[in-house]
Amino acid sequence: MTTIDSGERRRAVDARPLITELIDAPTVESIAGEAWIALVGEDEVLIPIPGDLPVDPLSAWVDVVGPWTGSVVLTTGRRTAAELTRALLGPAAPAELEDEDVADAFGEIANVVGGNVKAALPGPSGLSLPDVGDAPAVRNPADLCRIDVLWRGQPVAISVQGALPALPLTH
Amino acid sequence: MTLTTTSFDWVRALVHKESAIVLQPGKEYLVEARLLPIARERGIPDVSQFVDSVRNRPDADCNRRIVEALTTNETSWFRDGDPFTALTSTVMPALLAARGPNERLQIWSAASSSGQEPYTIAMLLEDSIPNATSRVSITATDLSREMVTRTKAGRFSQLEVNRGLPAPMLVRHFTRVGNEWEVAAPLRRMVTATECNLAAPLPRMGPFDVVYLRNVLIYFDLPTKQAILRRVRDLMRPDGWLFLGAAETTLGVDDSWERVVVGRSSAYRPLKGA
Amino acid sequence: MRALVIDDSRAMRRIVTAILEGLGYEVRGAGHGREGLDVLDEGWIPELVCVDWNMPVMDGLQFVSAVRSNPSWRSITLMMVTSESEHTQIVRALAAGAHEYVIKPFTADAIRDKLALLGLLPQEVAL
Numbered sequence: 092m093t094t095i096d097s098g099e100r101r102r103a104v105d106a107r108p109l110i111t112e113l114i115d116a117p118t119v120e121s122i123a124g125e126a127w128i129a130l131v132g133e134d135e136v137l138i139p140i141p142g143d144l145p146v147d148p149l150s151a152w153v154d155v156v157g158p159w160t161g162s163v164v165l166t167t168g169r170r171t172a173a174e175l176t177r178a179l180l181g182p183a184a185p186a187e188l189e190d191e192d193v194a195d196a197f198g199e200i201a202n203v204v205g206g207n208v209k210a211a212l213p214g215p216s217g218l219s220l221p222d223v224g225d226a227p228a229v230r231n232p233a234d235l236c237r238i239d240v241l242w243r244g245q246p247v248a249i250s251v252q253g254a255l256p257a258l259p260l261t262h
Numbered sequence: 263m264t265l266t267t268t269s270f271d272w273v274r275a276l277v278h279k280e281s282a283i284v285l286q287p288g289k290e291y292l293v294e295a296r297l298l299p300i301a302r303e304r305g306i307p308d309v310s311q312f313v314d315s316v317r318n319r320p321d322a323d324c325n326r327r328i329v330e331a332l333t334t335n336e337t338s339w340f341r342d343g344d345p346f347t348a349l350t351s352t353v354m355p356a357l358l359a360a361r362g363p364n365e366r367l368q369i370w371s372a373a374s375s376s377g378q379e380p381y382t383i384a385m386l387l388e389d390s391i392p393n394a395t396s397r398v399s400i401t402a403t404d405l406s407r408e409m410v411t412r413t414k415a416g417r418f419s420q421l422e423v424n425r426g427l428p429a430p431m432l433v434r435h436f437t438r439v440g441n442e443w444e445v446a447a448p449l450r451r452m453v454t455a456t457e458c459n460l461a462a463p464l465p466r467m468g469p470f471d472v473v474y475l476r477n478v479l480i481y482f483d484l485p486t487k488q489a490i491l492r493r494v495r496d497l498m499r500p501d502g503w504l505f506l507g508a509a510e511t512t513l514g515v516d517d518s519w520e521r522v523v524v525g526r527s528s529a530y531r532p533l534k535g536a
Numbered sequence: 537m538r539a540l541v542i543d544d545s546r547a548m549r550r551i552v553t554a555i556l557e558g559l560g561y562e563v564r565g566a567g568h569g570r571e572g573l574d575v576l577d578e579g580w581i582p583e584l585v586c587v588d589w590n591m592p593v594m595d596g597l598q599f600v601s602a603v604r605s606n607p608s609w610r611s612i613t614l615m616m617v618t619s620e621s622e623h624t625q626i627v628r629a630l631a632a633g634a635h636e637y638v639i640k641p642f643t644a645d646a647i648r649d650k651l652a653l654l655g656l657l658p659q660e661v662a663l
Contacts, residue, residue, distance in 0.1 A: 118441050125421050125441075129641030130551075134292050176547070183550040192547070199545035202590070203640045206619025207420065211440050214622055218590055220544065338649050420621065420639055426649035429626055429637035438623050 108159055109234045110251050113212050116238050122207045123249050126200060127242065131178045141239035142246030144168065150226035151197040153205035154254070157216025161234065161253040163205035164226050165197065171245040172197045194223040208251055230256040265290045269313035273297070273328060280329045280480065296331040300324070303408055322461060323405045326481040330375070337378045338426035344527035345474065345505040346382060350390045352524045353503050357471050358391065360501060367398045370470040370497070372460060373478040374402035377413030377453070378422070383474070384449040385435050395448045401467055403458035413455035416445035460490050468497040477507035484515065491516040495532055504530040537658055538582035541565045542572040542599065543617070544591040548640075552586050552617060555644045559651065560658035569594030573602055576609060583611070584656055586638075586647075589618035589629070597632055604633035613654055617642070 120139060127135045145168040152164040167175070176196035177184045185192065198221030209216050229235055234253030239246065273293050274285045285293070294309050301312035304324075316324045340346055357367055371380040380402035387394040402413050423432055423443045436443040458465060460478065473494055479487050491512060494504065504519070505527070506512070512519040512530050519530040539561040541552045549565045556563050564580065566572040568591040585603070589596040596616055603609050616629045619640040626637050636650050651657045 114440075121419075122441050125419060126641040129421060129643050133643070134289075134295070136295065179547055180550055181554070183554055195545055196547035199547050202545070203619045206590075206640065207441060207621055210438060210621040210625075214624065218620065220590060220592060338645075340649075340653065343652075421641070421643065421646075424639055424642050424646040424649075426646075426653060428653055429630060429634075432637075433623060433627050433630065436623075438621075 107255065108213075109231075110159060110161060110236045110253055111233070113159055114208065114236055114251060116236060118211055119208065119236060119238050119249060119251060120240070122211070123204055123238070123240070126203045126207070130200065130203065131175065131242075135178065135242065137240040137242055137247070139238065140241050142241050144246050144248060148226075149193070149197065149223065151194070151201035151221055151223045152227065153201050153221050154219040155205065155209045155212065155216050156219070157209075158213045159216070159253070160255065161251065162227050163201065163208045164250045164252060165201050165204065165247065166226055166250070167242075167247040168245060169193075171242070171247065174243065174245075175200065198223050204249065226250075227252070227254075230254060264310075265294050265313075266310045269310045269317075272313060272317055273332070276325060277329055277332050280325070285332065293332065297328060299408075300327050300331060303406060322481040322483075322486065323459070326373070326478065327406070329481075337375050337422075339378050339382050339431075340426045340428075341378070342476075342508050344508075344525060345476070345529075346386055348505070348524035348527045348529060349383065349472065350386055353472055353529070354387070354391060357501075361471075366396075367471045368468055369398060369400045369472045370468065370474065371400060371402045372458075372473065372475045372494070374404050374413060374455070375409050376418070376422070377402060377409075377416065377455070378418075378425075379474060379476070380413065380453045380455070381416065381435075381445050381449060384445075384452045385431050388435070388449060388452075389431070395452050398452065400453045401470070402453055402455040403460075404455075405457065405459050407457055410455045410457050413453065414450075416450045416453075417442045418445075419443075460493075461486055464493050464497060469499045469502075470497055471499050471502050473498060473502065473504045475504060475506055477510070479506065479510045479515075487515050491519070495519075498532060500532055500534070502532065506530065537584070537656070538562045538564075538580070539584040539586065540572060540575055540580075540582045541586045542567075542569060542591070542596065543586075543588040544568055545588075548588065548617075552647070555647050556584075556586070558644070559648065568592050569596060569599030569602070572599055576603070576612075581609065581612065584613050584615065584651075584654075586615050586617045587634075589616060589620045589625070597629060600629065600632045600634050613656060615650060615654075617647075 124137050127137050148166050149169045149172045150164050150166040152162045154162050172193050173188055176193045179196045201221045209218050229252050231253050237250035239248050270290050277285055297309045301309050306312040374380050380400045387398050404410055435446050518533050520533050522529050539556045541549050543549045544567050553563045566575055570593045587596040587599055600614050614634045615636040616634045617638045621639045
């Protein structure tokens, strides 16, 4: 049977679910909360109060590729990222932290949070290796689930954001 | 209001006495965070006020909850695995041989907390005896309504399923729901969870073939221990089996039990005519 | 007892290493599956390998399959330690030959509990 391009393919893409239909803020909060308690320390609670991120923040993220495609992005101040690294490494932390140490530890926290976010989404999906630097831009503000928390009084933002822009119609 | 020094010291002393774990000064916030849910469950909005009320009116169950909240993050599935090994290797074969094919076996998991123990038993039985879900029923009791609700839901966090649950059993008996793991429906049907205060007259239940009453008696004084053991015995079949915690015994408490060695574990059986 | 810890994150290698050393293990690390195989090829055969899933060069699932396909490495217990946490992923890892599976995030107690299940707690710790 021959099918005429009736826009089926485009509709299939348009029909991709938005993240807000797949996961809610309390789930992201509980995933992040468990990661902090287990990895950072058993008393390390995240308090769901938004704070102002510093002007020059650092982000760590992993990409999720599957029925929903996007990134799980952790953003915080550079000093907070370094403190997080020390807390994660505990007694194994080197006296002088290199940027590489921070990138590695912060990236691993993104991997842990991202892996668990991925598992709460419809699958099968793949998970990328973590990346650290300036956060990928939010493509579609409707395809975003973001939580803002305080850790040791410092702001941390966790956003689950779609990779797709609102698709421009092709003519 | 923050935790008073008196309240903190009392909690430290209790935890040290029952678990030998030392809570260092500076852990006040930990005590606050862990005890607040227990206080709220009892309708008390503040931890210091809650601690004061327990100090003034001693309550073994409260003490147990406080110690557990401060000493264990999550209950393990095969916590001290030997009493579970004993169940499948010795106890169940003996009971299945002694009972008729249509007789339902009844197991009681007392002070079952969030449900790891009753579901561990349910999984083991489903994996080891035919028609387990119809042959065995498991009663899970806890004093806390919140724990009973959690047990009924049969849902566990990622951190909880990481604690001593073998991966093959996780994939066989659980499905993932959002960020949690849910026990399979047939196993949930096998387990009935109800509120029950062990230190008061017990509701009509049983008769039980097997009772798990682990790490509970240590929190009670001698007369209460004796009363609990007597009440438990009244709910057991004459050829039933009782499992206590590794540090607990009926010896010197209640002489109407016979201690038997089962593999690497000990069980207690009602003495005939006692 | 010996353990090999394979994870592309140095921080995670340090964390798992510290837990295992605390239990009495002698530990070596590797940054991906290929490096892990190199350690085994050297003849350093551990009782336990803790291996992440997502890594560059060779991922944990490929590593598990490679170890399982070599009969002389049959004595090694393989435990995946990863943030991959879907039911289907755990099934895949077990089917490939992993014995146990620890989901990140985990606590030190979680590793210890799993080793107890596997009979891999060094004796003095188990008592």
